Amino acid sequence: MVTYPPQSDRGVSAGPVGKPAKIQRGTRGTFVLVLLVPVLLFGISVWSAHRYADSIRWVLHTRDVLAQIDAVLLSITSAESSQRGYLLTGDEALLRNYEQVSSTIRSRLEQLRQLTRDNPAQQKNVERLSGEVLARFARLNDVLAFRRPGGLPPSEGVLLMQEGRRRMVKIRNIASEITAEEDRLLSLRRQQERTTRIDVTVCSVMAIFVSMALLYWAYQLTRRYALERDVAEIEIRQLNAELEKRVEERTTELQNANQQLSRSNEDLARFAYLASHDLQEPLRTIASYASLLARRSRGKLDEEGANYLSSITDGAKRMHRLVQDLLEYARAETQALNLRPTDLNPVVDAAMENLQVAISERNAQITRTQLPVVNADGGKLTLVFQNLIGNALKFNKPGIPPCINISAAQHATEWVFTVHDNGIGFDPEHAERIFMIFERLSGSAFPGTGLGLAICKRIVEAHGGRIWAASKPGAGSEFSFTLPVQPPP
The missing domain is CATH 3.30.565.10 (Histidine kinase-like ATPase, C-terminal domain)
Known part of the structure; x- marks a missing residue:
């Protein structure tokens, strides 16, 4: 019988086989990390860029508000200049310029109102400014009546001009309040814009450096994995060669054992056949002579002697049947x-x-x-x-x-x-x-x-x-x- 030693005695270790799988799992995790970290940093950079864009938009928005206030004040100043010139010279061109400015003041005020809709306090100031500006233009229109036949008396015109100057002072004060608030917001938003720009720059630089570091790490790990994989493959090939050699040795041993067993079975079957064949003739002789002796000595032997002869005859017959069965058993093995x-x-x-x-x-x-x-x-x-x-x-x-x-x-x-x-x-x-x-x-x-x-x-x-x-x-x-x-x- 061929027996095999336990696996621990065969010199075959599972270490090199499991090592590449372990390295491969570690490499997969590293590549996932290499992909996720830049994506995360890119997301942070995009978020910072959006914040930076919002900061710039708010700075530009504040500048638009300041520009619109300046445009309103400039329109009032232009209207007053055109009105005074017309009153002094009667030049119709100055009157037309006044009327043109007067027709656009409402749209400028509406634009200013839209620009400050995000700031409730500024909205109130704009409403106050709009009321004063419209009232100022109404008084300017009243003063123009001096140049028309049947217009206002001089004393009333003087009063209107004095009221207009007071309103203009009030308009400038309200505009100064709005401008001061917008200057404050502009300073704050510029600071936010600078901070956000720095954040974007830092995130971008970090993303670049971290990505480069991760790529270098991944390169080193991949290189290490490739080296260890090559070593593991060499070990596996060596183990496979050793295992094949052992299998070949065991196969040879089994073949030799099977051949030896087959020869033993053939020899045993041949021996059983020859022995059974050679036993048949003596058994037939014993049975024949026992039967002949029983017939010839019938009535001469006592009961005990007759029983002995009967036992000899039965034993010979049983032995003959056993030999016949042994022959059949041997033929079943040896005969094609x-x-x-x-x-x-x-x-x-x-x-x-x-x-x-x-x-x-x-x-x-x-x-x-x-x-x-x-x-x-x-x-x-x-x-x-x-x-x-x-x-x-x-x-x-x-x-x-x-x-x-x-x-x-x-x-x-x-x-x-x-x-x-x-x-x-x-x-x-x-x-x-x-x-x-x-x-x-x-x-x-x-x-x-x-x-x-x-x-x-x-x-x-x-x-x-x-x-x-x-x-x-x-x-x-x-x-x-x-x-x-x-x-x-």
């Missing part, structure tokens, strides 16, 4: 099968013909289904059916005629043949033991050599089939075996 398409119906008929005396003595009823044609050795299968039917006849229940059924069923690529009886049965735990050589479950209670089922097993396995048994005590037995399906011609 004569395979040909074989109809199993005549095969079963021949087996029943050989058992006709036992069938008649026990009044047995044997039924069977139509059996198929298989590629087999008909003579060998006759012996198989003869042994299985003989077992069913031998192990029947006392006083009950044996009922035996032989059937066949095709399953995929094999035929399953079954011999079922109503005999005494046996314990299922002995279902494998009964096919071993010289195994007899019933001892000397029933005749036999213990070789019949062992012969069946050898013949069936030589045909490429299997044989098994199922039974319960007192419930009969069922012996089944398989044969390959006859291939189509």
Whole structure:
């Protein structure tokens, strides 16, 4: 028997095999980190850039508010200049310029109102400014009546001009409040813009440096992984070569052991055949002379002597049957099968013909289904059916005629043949033991050599089939075996 040492003694280690997988997992994690960190830094940079853009937008927005306030004040100043010039010279061009400025002041105030809608305090200041500006233009229109026939009296005109100057002072004060607030916001927003610009710059530089560092780290790790992978592959190749060498050695040992076992089996089978063949003639001689002596000394020997002769005769016959079974067992191992398409119906008929005396003595009823044609050795299968039917006849229940059924069923690529009886049965735990050589479950209670089922097993396995048994005590037995399906011609 060939035995293998434990794996720990074979010199094969699982370390190099597991190492590349571990390195590969670490490399995958590193590459994920290399990808995620730049993405995170890029996201922070984009967010900072958006903040920077918002800061610039608010700075520009504040400048727009300041520019719009200057435009309103400039419009008022231009309107006053055009009005005074017209009053002094009567130049219609100055009047038209005044009217043009007067027509655009409302749109400028509306633009200023829209620009400050995000600041409730500035909205209130703009509303105050709008009221004063519109009132100022209303008084300017009233003063223009001096140049029209039937206009305002001089005393009232002087009062209107004085009121206009007061309103202009008030307008400038409100505009100064709005401008001061916007200057404050502009200073704050410029500071935010500078801070955000610095943040964007820092994030961008960090993203660049971190990405470069991660790329360098990934490069080093990849290089290390490649080196370790090469080393691991070399170790694996060495281990594979060693393993192949060991497998080859074990295979050679197994082949040698199998050849030795095969030679031993052949020698044993040849010895059994020769021994059995050589024993037959002495046994026949002993049985013949014992029978002859019994006939010639009938009435001359006492009862004890007659019993001795009877025992000699029975022993010789039993020994002869055992030798015959040994010969059959040896032939099942050594003789080549004569395979040909074989109809199993005549095969079963021949087996029943050989058992006709036992069938008649026990009044047995044997039924069977139509059996198929298989590629087999008909003579060998006759012996198989003869042994299985003989077992069913031998192990029947006392006083009950044996009922035996032989059937066949095709399953995929094999035929399953079954011999079922109503005999005494046996314990299922002995279902494998009964096919071993010289195994007899019933001892000397029933005749036999213990070789019949062992012969069946050898013949069936030589045909490429299997044989098994199922039974319960007192419930009969069922012996089944398989044969390959006859291939189509």
